[in-house]
Amino acid sequence: MALDRHMRFCYPLINMRLRKKEKTYTGTALERFKEAPGIYWSNILKCGWLQRAILIHSIIYYELNNNIISDKKYDELCRALLELSKETEGYEQTEYYYVFEGFTGETGFYLYHSLNRHDREYLMHISEYVLGQYLNEKAK
Secondary structure (H helix, E strand, O other): OHHHHHHHHHOHHHHOOOEEOOEEOOOOHHHHHHHOOOOOOOHHHHHHHHHHHHHHHHHHHHHOOOOOOOHHHHHHHHHHHHHHHHHOOOHHHOOOHHHHOOOOOOOOOOHHHHOOHHHHHHHHHHHHHHHHHHHHHHHO
16 A cells, blocks of 8 residues: 555556546556546656656665665566657657667666766655655655
8 A cells, every 4th residue: 555655646647536527547557648638738748757766766765775665566667668769750859868878677776876976966855755655655
């Protein structure tokens, strides 16, 4: 239950109820993210969101020595990014392209250290906040 609440916190746009008059969207968060017409994000914005999610979870795992999503869910994020990046024209315009150029999804170990100083600090703060929220909810 705590993980479900965390996922809603961490991924608010894809976990909110997305409804069209005749259809309610169900399935995994990634399936809803790909299919939801209510979001109206370009593929470049979706790639940027996936990059940031992968970075945050890599920081939590490798730098903060904790884990809030399963390896399977992390792999799903990586696969979704790799698939979407292949079909996205202008993928190199994403904010973290400089980190993900050549990314294969096999590991996120090097991602944090590939960030520039400003992005490292920024994403570390977000990661600490997300982890803190998760741990607080888990303790309840």
